[in-house]
Amino acid sequence: MLRIIAAIVFAIVIVAPACPCLQARESKVPTVDYLKETDAQFDARLAWWRQARFGMFIHWGPVSLKGTEIGWSRGTKIPRAEYDNLYKQFNPVKFSAKEWVLIAKDAGMKYIVITSKHHDGFSMFDSDYTDYDIMETPFGRDVIKELSEECRRQGIRFCTYYSILDWHHPHYQPYSHGGPGEALPDGQKPDFNVYLVFMKNQLAELIGKYGPLGILWFDGEWEKNWNAELGRDLYNYVRNLQPDIIINNRIGKGRHGMKGTTKGREYAGDYDTPEQRVGAFQADPPWETCMTICRQWAWKPNDNMKSLKQCLQTLIRTAGGDGNLLFNVGPMPDGRIEPRQTARLLEMGKWLTKYGASIYGTQGGPFKPGTWGASTRKDNRIYLHVFAFDGESIMLPAINKKIVNGSLLTGGKVKVRQTDIGIMIDVEKQYRQDIDTIVVLELDGDAGDIEPVSLP
Numbered sequence: 001m002l003r004i005i006a007a008i009v010f011a012i013v014i015v016a017p018a019c020p021c022l023q024a025r026e027s028k029v030p031t032v033d034y035l036k037e038t039d040a041q042f043d044a045r046l047a048w049w050r051q052a053r054f055g056m057f058i059h060w061g062p063v064s065l066k067g068t069e070i071g072w073s074r075g076t077k078i079p080r081a082e083y084d085n086l087y088k089q090f091n092p093v094k095f096s097a098k099e100w101v102l103i104a105k106d107a108g109m110k111y112i113v114i115t116s117k118h119h120d121g122f123s124m125f126d127s128d129y130t131d132y133d134i135m136e137t138p139f140g141r142d143v144i145k146e147l148s149e150e151c152r153r154q155g156i157r158f159c160t161y162y163s164i165l166d167w168h169h170p171h172y173q174p175y176s177h178g179g180p181g182e183a184l185p186d187g188q189k190p191d192f193n194v195y196l197v198f199m200k201n202q203l204a205e206l207i208g209k210y211g212p213l214g215i216l217w218f219d220g221e222w223e224k225n226w227n228a229e230l231g232r233d234l235y236n237y238v239r240n241l242q243p244d245i246i247i248n249n250r251i252g253k254g255r256h257g258m259k260g261t262t263k264g265r266e267y268a269g270d271y272d273t274p275e276q277r278v279g280a281f282q283a284d285p286p287w288e289t290c291m292t293i294c295r296q297w298a299w300k301p302n303d304n305m306k307s308l309k310q311c312l313q314t315l316i317r318t319a320g321g322d323g324n325l326l327f328n329v330g331p332m333p334d335g336r337i338e339p340r341q342t343a344r345l346l347e348m349g350k351w352l353t354k355y356g357a358s359i360y361g362t363q364g365g366p367f368k369p370g371t372w373g374a375s376t377r378k379d380n381r382i383y384l385h386v387f388a389f390d391g392e393s394i395m396l397p398a399i400n401k402k403i404v405n406g407s408l409l410t411g412g413k414v415k416v417r418q419t420d421i422g423i424m425i426d427v428e429k430q431y432r433q434d435i436d437t438i439v440v441l442e443l444d445g446d447a448g449d450i451e452p453v454s455l456p
Helices: 002-015 020-027 039-052 080-084 097-106 143-154 192-210 228-241 308-320 339-358
Strands: 054-058 111-117 157-163 215-219 288-292 324-329 373-378 381-386 393-396 403-408 415-418 423-426 437-443
Touching: 039 157, 039 324, 054 097, 054 157, 097 111, 097 143, 097 339, 111 143, 111 215, 143 157, 143 192, 157 192, 192 215, 192 228, 288 308, 308 324, 308 339, 308 373, 324 339, 339 381, 339 437, 381 393, 403 415
Parallel strands: 054 111, 054 324, 111 157, 157 215, 288 324
Antiparallel strands: 373 381, 381 437, 393 423, 403 437, 415 423
């Protein structure tokens, strides 16, 4: 009965011009300007995320039935009408939230971000504002609800992705990738304000029904209908619903494309989002690389998967640059994360069980990442992650701290010589690791005080 009433309400909003009373109610939600928070408040809010370093990204939806890219294949590789009706066949009976979270946990990941709504407009949760959602599939189970509850049970932070653009909604403009999924009645014209109300209502659902959320990961801000003012308004709307939530820079309009860096502090968003590449060394603003374990975001049969070496060195370079890695999997149509992807993630987890102290809770530097490897630091320790030695040794620039001890976290012996002009690290070939040789330098003071420097 409630879904019938909600559908009627939604139909009224869609068919009629934007309701002034509803818009007024939405505009009154923000009461605090969270864009003016202090540096101390900002650091406290992002503290858990910076400590975590490693999270799981999940792109999933009815499109997995076709093995093509989520959102982008609508109206291109798959005709719009066919794409929009895939949900009628979507029945992932092997989905297990418990298994997914356990995989993430065993991989050493500390948070999960799943697509609650991608550009194709399909909601993976039980929404009162649309019938184009998971409850209308043959599966008929609320994936977001089950996953959020399981994350809490297993101690993993639950987060959601949400696309600002929606190529299915009739009031969203501009139309692309096949146009809107629903047609407006004759005489009705698209009204973007109606879509804004719909979007805010869904975001309130996500936070109210499945929160508190660790992160709201926005996307799709690049189209011309979105601007910096709308980004600031939406940022404050979400923060007023949940003050401690973290929001990426794709809510604003200041992103430098796939590079992911933000043009200036006047744009909304808490951290940068380099895509399919490791970000450059950067402590401020914070950043998070989003990258696929294979090539496609959504599941693709026989997709080219990264080697263990590529996966681990990506994570290490990211931590060494003072960033986080949000590593993506695309579950299969039956609801399972592909076994070979699971196996690769568990290999990463096995490595992190041994050497996670050099990743979690660390700060990037003081030696910036390069072809040689990367470094992380915590308290009085520097962790040198060496990928390649130049001959028998590696030469590091001088630092303003005394090295009191050197050791190999990965096992074996290391010789450390410190002079006024630099630091010489010698590791015999028998103790070098193919993926990462980890040298630990213990100092007579805090490693965080050292100014970051690049190797020659």
